[in-house]
Amino acid sequence: MKKQTFITDYNCVTPLGFDTASNWENLISGNSGIAPHPGMGNQGSFYASIIPDERLNEEFDTYFDHADFTRLEKMLLLSLKPLVERHRITEHTGLILSTTKGNITLLKNQPQLPEGAYLSVLAQKIADHFGFATKPVVISNACVSGVMAVAVAKNMIAAGRFADAFVIAGDEVSEFVLSGFNSFQAIAPEPCKPYDASRNGINLGEAAAAAYVTSSPPGTAQLCFKILGDSSVNDANHISGPSRTGDGLYASITHAMKEAGITPEAIDFISAHGTATLYNDEMESIAFGRAGLQSTPLHSLKGFYGHCLGASGLLESIIAMESALRGTLIKSKNFQANGVSGTLDILRENRPAGITRILKTASGFGGCNAALVLEKRSTPSV
Numbered sequence: 001m002k003k004q005t006f007i008t009d010y011n012c013v014t015p016l017g018f019d020t021a022s023n024w025e026n027l028i029s030g031n032s033g034i035a036p037h038p039g040m041g042n043q044g045s046f047y048a049s050i051i052p053d054e055r056l057n058e059e060f061d062t063y064f065d066h067a068d069f070t071r072l073e074k075m076l077l078l079s080l081k082p083l084v085e086r087h088r089i090t091e092h093t094g095l096i097l098s099t100t101k102g103n104i105t106l107l108k109n110q111p112q113l114p115e116g117a118y119l120s121v122l123a124q125k126i127a128d129h130f131g132f133a134t135k136p137v138v139i140s141n142a143c144v145s146g147v148m149a150v151a152v153a154k155n156m157i158a159a160g161r162f163a164d165a166f167v168i169a170g171d172e173v174s175e176f177v178l179s180g181f182n183s184f185q186a187i188a189p190e191p192c193k194p195y196d197a198s199r200n201g202i203n204l205g206e207a208a209a210a211a212y213v214t215s216s217p218p219g220t221a222q223l224c225f226k227i228l229g230d231s232s233v234n235d236a237n238h239i240s241g242p243s244r245t246g247d248g249l250y251a252s253i254t255h256a257m258k259e260a261g262i263t264p265e266a267i268d269f270i271s272a273h274g275t276a277t278l279y280n281d282e283m284e285s286i287a288f289g290r291a292g293l294q295s296t297p298l299h300s301l302k303g304f305y306g307h308c309l310g311a312s313g314l315l316e317s318i319i320a321m322e323s324a325l326r327g328t329l330i331k332s333k334n335f336q337a338n339g340v341s342g343t344l345d346i347l348r349e350n351r352p353a354g355i356t357r358i359l360k361t362a363s364g365f366g367g368c369n370a371a372l373v374l375e376k377r378s379t380p381s382v
Helices: 020-028 053-063 071-086 119-130 142-158 175-183 247-260 278-290 309-326
Strands: 006-013 034-037 046-049 093-098 137-139 164-171 207-214 225-234 269-271 297-299 357-364 368-376
Touching (some): 006 020, 006 071, 006 309, 020 309, 053 071, 071 119, 071 164, 071 207, 093 119, 093 142, 093 309, 119 137, 142 164, 142 207, 142 225, 142 309, 142 357, 142 368, 164 309, 225 247, 247 278, 247 357, 269 309, 278 357, 309 357, 309 368
Parallel strands (some): 093 137, 093 164
Antiparallel strands (some): 006 207, 034 046, 164 207, 225 368, 357 368
């Protein structure tokens, strides 16, 4: 029998708060982290969701007694610390890091590649700080990285590679990332509007998130989500543009549901990618329609957090699980009028709901797509 896996704890660090509870309160109140910011380097002013340095350093100094860490490392350490205090690290515990750019800011004005810019070095630094004995795993597959990191944890535990695992995810807003998205003319000149008829691009965001994955559900089920199924499919359409027919995302969704052993009607809620670009949101609407999910409540959190790159998939999964625990779906901020060809149940307001099964999706550059099915467990039985 295939070993089953569960998410039994999580935490997140964002401009809306340094723990899950404060993030939830801000989301319920409709508060967004997106605000105007001055330009970086030769890039002009832009809207983004950025953690103020003063707040980050103050929070970090409260819990850590030395400062030999980059901004991103501080975010990751703060997200993971509460979890390692609640769950023992053994010689069989894994650490899985999701990030797209890591410490990319270390490259600025450097004639040679600094060691700290390597993603493997970043992961090992976090692992060494908390005393992990296993070699950390890095997942860096564009914007599906956060979803894939959970799937990798699930599959490594099921295969016996790890007994349990901590999944961490993080990216920061940098001049490098901003210039890249500006080169695609993808940055919105205002707060982004996923799926809306007047959407005109993304806002960048930064965050760190952490989750504990295990094959042993807790004795009490206050927080216990079984990872029912996962899938990752590359449609190989274009280096930066998604398939216009949603082929890769549709295949990821159907494969994940097949592994989960469920039909579309069993999905209670979709935490979608929803970047607010013209092509991404349209592609998603086609894929959801093809998968028979056009009537399933759906939102994008990009209007609250911006696009957090390698952190987005895990952060948004955490908020989805929190929604299930609290029986409330968060609205898709800034959505007013449907701007995609498909008919979708996009949340215009916060909505009370009984949520058992969640579908989390993500898509990214290079044609990558990923899907994850999570099931809330009301009892510790498996």
